Every structure is written in C-alpha cells, then in structure tokens.
Amino acid sequence: MNRHSSAPPSPAARFTAVPVPDGAAPLIRVAHLTKAYRGRPALADLTLDLPAGRIVGLMGSNGSGKTTLLKILAGLLSEYDGQVRVGEYVPGPQSKALVAFLPDADFLAPELKAEQAIAMFSRLFSDFDADRARELVEFFGLPKDRSLKEMSKGMGEKLRVSLIMARRASVYLLDEPISGVDPAARDVILSGVLQGFDPEALMVISTHLIADVEPIVDSVVFLKDGRLLLAGDADDLREAHGMSLDALFRKEYR
Template sequence: MSAVPAARPADERPPVTRQTTTPPAASPTAPAASASIASYDGAPPIVAIKHLTKAYRGRPALQDLSLELPAGRIVGLMGANGCGKTTLLKILAGVLSDYRGSVRIAGHAPGPASKALVSFLPDASFLAPSQTPEQSVALFSRFFPDFDADKARRLIDFFQLPADRSLKEMSKGMGEKLRISLAMSRRARVYLLDEPISGVDPAARDIILDGVLTDFDSQALMIISTHLIADVEPVIDSAVFLRDGRLFLAGDADDLRQAHGMSLDALFRKEYR
C-alpha cells in the first residue's frame, strides 16, 4: 500500500498572513459575504470566484458567491443536500456554463484550458456498465494526456477490485472505488470530488478516503463535497460551508474549530439542524 500523506503539522508550515477569512468574532449564524483561504506559501489563489450566481428555472442554486482557494489545500465543501455544492463543482469543472459572475481556475475561465487542469469526480457514474477496471484504465489513457495508468492500477489493487469483473457486476462501493482510482490518477492541479463517500457503507468510507490521499500531490487543490462531515473532517485542512446557495462560513479547519469551540461536525449539526 502506498504511504498516505497527512496534512503537514502546524510547526512545519511556513507562516502566512491570513487574508479575508471569516472573522473569529462573527456569529456563526451570520453568512459570510466572501472568503479567501490563505495559501501556506503566499501564492495567489488557484480558484477565484467573484459574485457567482446560478439559477435553475428561476430558482437560485448559488447566490452572489465569492471565494478564493489556494493550491496545497484539501477543502471540505460542506452543507445540507440541495445547498449548491454540486452546482459549484460542476461550474468549476466546466460542465455548467450559464451562470453570472466570474470564475477563474489558474487564471482561466472554465473551458478547454481549465479542463486540462481539473479532474472531476461527479456524483453519478461516468463509466459504461460493461467496462472492467482494465478497460476503464485504457479508456482514460486515451482521453487524458495527464493520466497515470500505473497509479490507477496501484489504486485498483489497493482497493482490491476484481480485474475481470465488469462495473455492472460490482457493488456500489466497488464502483465508487474504481471511479476514484481513475479520477485521482490524473496529474491535475485541481481535484473536484462530489460526495465520494455518499451511499457507501461506513466501513468503506475510511478505505475510500485513504485511497483518495494515496500519492496525492501536495501542491494541488482538492475540494471534497460532502454532508458526512465526521467522516471527512480528519483529512481536510480547510472548510467551506454553504447554505441555501450562499457562502455561510469558510476558513482554515483548525481556526474554525478554535473560534467556535467545537468540531466541524458539531458546528454543522448545530447550524444545519
């Protein structure tokens, strides 16, 4: 099994000047107008969102969202179902284009240039039911120049997936592990994982998260959307909370825990009950 990198201890991280994060004195019930999570090395954000608004048939999914995220972070995108998490990830992935506001990924608007930098794991399957793991690896090798087939095979072995079984013959958890093996094997700068542990049994969640972190590039940005806060909290170093399509709270995970005197899971349960 490959070594699973952990978030760097605080005493090993270079000092940074915090940017416009949620003020510690603010009530957690007061939505934030905008947030900028600081990088560890002072580099500019790799994801920059300004006044992003998206509606479906007149019903708002995202409302005036402004957020900056740097590389080198593992961000938990948190909120109840229907709060806008999936919509935000689809916009960042270049899947949705009819929105208002500004979105930049490494300086590019979502499109062909940004898609070359982003690996997106949607919440629905993107593989043909008849495909085996090896056929899926071959498909990704043809489609993505940055795809690392050897890493994909290592992850497939790590997850103990049967090489000769098609996707339709696998359990839901096994299928999710295969999709994660593929998505995490691109040499991307931004990884977008939409509910990667939703719908799988609790015993499989830790294994999936271990696989996600295996050989993860510490200079990349990972955004994991979830409503299962307790499972994801140990692996993230930053958090963004959405409520009703608006930015509710954002910042360094340790700072948020200290400011509110509770875990992120407890904060979520308090504010979203």
C-alpha cells in the same frame, strides 16, 4: 447566453475562504457567482478564494449548491453571473486540462472491467497515469475479472476514484465520493484518495458526511441555500467555536 465577464475578479471584492500564502495567487477564484435554475437560485452572490496545497471540505445539506459550484468549476455549466477562474482561465477547454472531476453519478459503461476503464482513460487524458490507476485498483482490492455491473456500489465508487486520482491534475473536484457506501468503505475510499496525492495540488471534496471527512480536510466551506455560510481553516474554526466541524455543522444546519 454565457453572461460571465472576462475580467478577473477585483481583489477588493473577494472573500478569502481559506488562508492564501503571501504573494501566492489563489488557484480557484470566485466572485459574486450566481446561478439559477428556472428562476430558482442554486448559488447566490458566492465569493471565495481557494489556494493550492489544501484539501477543502465543501460542506452543506442537499440542495445547498455544492454540485452546481463543482460543475461550474469543472467547466460543465457555463451560464452564470459573476466571475470564476481556475488557474488563469475562465472554466472551459483550457481550464479542463487542470481539473480532474469526479461527479456524483456513474460515468462509466457498466460492461467495463477495471483494465478496460484504465485503457479508456489513457486514451482520453494526456495526464493520466495508468500505473498509478493500477496501484489504486490493487490498494482497493478490486476484482479484475468483473465488470462494473457485477461489482457492488462501493467497488464501483473505488474504481471511479482510482481513475480520477490517477490523473496528474492541479485541481481535484470530488462530488460526494463517499455518499451511498457503508462506513467501512468510506474510510477506505478516503485513504485511497490520499494515496500519493500531490501536496501542491488543490482538492475540493463535496459532502454532507462531515464526520467522515473531518480528519483529512485542511479547510472548510459551508454552503447554505446557495450562499456562503462559513469558511476558513479547519483548526481555526474548531478553536473559535469550541467544537468539532461535525458539531458545528449540526448547529448551523439544524
């Protein structure tokens, strides 16, 4: 049974995780979000707002609730308590048209080659830009004559990033896009993510590899045991605590 309310979150009840420009509505709004699996909480009374035009680092250790939050925002999990909006919509069919979601698991058939994957996404998504996807495939130097099962893990992740970032979405949700690949590949993947990124869109990057994403994020949200531990503008947090986000993460999660 879906227990979320159709009423919008009360402004007085929301915690603004990152600065929202005056007069602008948050693109993502979450109020008192709670989600449990078999009685064990994955998210607990989570409240935050995320505006357009930001790259947000969703940071936390494994099991902190990052993937659960992204799946709810992507419309893949519907049974929860609390209130969630993506744009004007409760996560579902209408909000999915606004969201490009990169899960932390493989979602392509292993026999697909790059051009075949591009053709498939062209059929599935009306906002998919095939030329943009081909540009990213070229940027990553991916082989066109190999299937996914013949590619390395890093190559496969680059192809998946190429497909997701070629959608003309309002919200990009990337779940651990650099996990499990070597440091050199991480840098290249993050560079590809930024290639042609719409400055008016919102990107949320889930990661526990803080040092790798710190140079590109505008804002951060730290989750711990399903709860909001810390959130705000990246520069403000560095100045307030006198340390890098990576050092702050290590301090808070040790």
